Amino acid sequence: MGKEKQNEQHFSTPRQTAPAAASPKKTATAGVWEERWHPLREEWVIIAAHRQDRPWSGNKVQHAQNDLPDYVADCYLCPGNTRISGAQNPDYKQTFVFNNDHPSVALNAPEHIEPPCGIYRNQPAHGIARVVCYSPKHNLSLAELDMPDIVTLLRVWREQYCELGKRPDISHVLIFENRGEVVGVSNPHPHCQIYATNFVFKTIETEARVSRRHLEDTGRPLFKDILSAEKNDGRRLICENDSVIAFVPYFARYAYELFVAPKETHPSLAALSDTELRDFAEVLQHVLIKFDNLWRIPFPYVMTLHQTPTDGGDYRGFHFHAEFHPPLRKPDLLKYLAGPEIGGGNFLSDTSPEQKARELRAQSIVHYKHAKKERS
Ligand SMILES: [Zn+2]
Ligand SMILES: [Zn+2]
Numbered sequence: 001m002g003k004e005k006q007n008e009q010h011f012s013t014p015r016q017t018a019p020a021a022a023s024p025k026k027t028a029t030a031g032v033w034e035e036r037w038h039p040l041r042e043e044w045v046i047i048a049a050h051r052q053d054r055p056w057s058g059n060k061v062q063h064a065q066n067d068l069p070d071y072v073a074d075c076y077l078c079p080g081n082t083r084i085s086g087a088q089n090p091d092y093k094q095t096f097v098f099n100n101d102h103p104s105v106a107l108n109a110p111e112h113i114e115p116p117c118g119i120y121r122n123q124p125a126h127g128i129a130r131v132v133c134y135s136p137k138h139n140l141s142l143a144e145l146d147m148p149d150i151v152t153l154l155r156v157w158r159e160q161y162c163e164l165g166k167r168p169d170i171s172h173v174l175i176f177e178n179r180g181e182v183v184g185v186s187n188p189h190p191h192c193q194i195y196a197t198n199f200v201f202k203t204i205e206t207e208a209r210v211s212r213r214h215l216e217d218t219g220r221p222l223f224k225d226i227l228s229a230e231k232n233d234g235r236r237l238i239c240e241n242d243s244v245i246a247f248v249p250y251f252a253r254y255a256y257e258l259f260v261a262p263k264e265t266h267p268s269l270a271a272l273s274d275t276e277l278r279d280f281a282e283v284l285q286h287v288l289i290k291f292d293n294l295w296r297i298p299f300p301y302v303m304t305l306h307q308t309p310t311d312g313g314d315y316r317g318f319h320f321h322a323e324f325h326p327p328l329r330k331p332d333l334l335k336y337l338a339g340p341e342i343g344g345g346n347f348l349s350d351t352s353p354e355q356k357a358r359e360l361r362a363q364s365i366v367h368y369k370h371a372k373k374e375r376s
Pocket of ligand 2: 040207306321323
């Protein structure tokens, strides 16, 4: 009964706050309620931030421990350990790349597959799936790596993109990190994955298509126009240096969604200068530390690098960037994908991108674990 009453109260607030959303110069955006166009995906996002405090009695989210050892004997990613395939990890000192023992795509996936009926199509699941360990230390997340080590990791990502992308049987190289149990990762040893596939992933395909069209229509890369809009507004910027910028996009689908991008248009990491690569590492590090500091937990997210496909297509106007899609709205509150997202295909966000950006911007760029050490 009490809950129903609360619901009624919550639904009465938007009428009071809706006018604020209509005037973009206002800074108070907590109650924003409107639809925003996502220019890279060509779809609407419903922002219904007036609902963010609606009562919730779902499952509580479990977080990874804060105090992990730097080596775990039964971790299949720690140096020297034996993996499930029987392969033994080398005694690696920095990054370590290996072919995934349980690949979703592989060069030895069945070549001869049963032809389907009628209008259906299929093709072999050919590709290469790899794992990249960021560090030999089991407890050293990307946020806690030193700057030179992040630069080294960016170089490894670049090498992998170039090496795999060069292959005639690979159309696209997706580099991504799933972090945290809430996105299905049970092993906290910091690592990312690479799916080099014989097709182009849907989001990249859409971004490539709309970016090329925008360039043809306006003479400008779409992402540069997005960056101008973000700079002009300013409320969603998180941090920047000379050549790289991080922001919560206007059209964020997740509460703490965040993009990191070079200011100049480059098709992939491979095209960044050494200075831009260092700048990218710096902004990446600051963003990751802010994420962790927000609730003083290893902040879960899905991170993907959006780079041009490698199938030889026309990808003029494509602007390399990294996207973070954190699944949590609050420390113990998961954004569930339900009717609108799964059933209808458009996102409904219960939070205001401006307010979430303000929370992230306010965070220190000293990791809370280090701050703790300095104090003691
Ligand atoms: Zn480990
Ligand atoms: Zn993207």
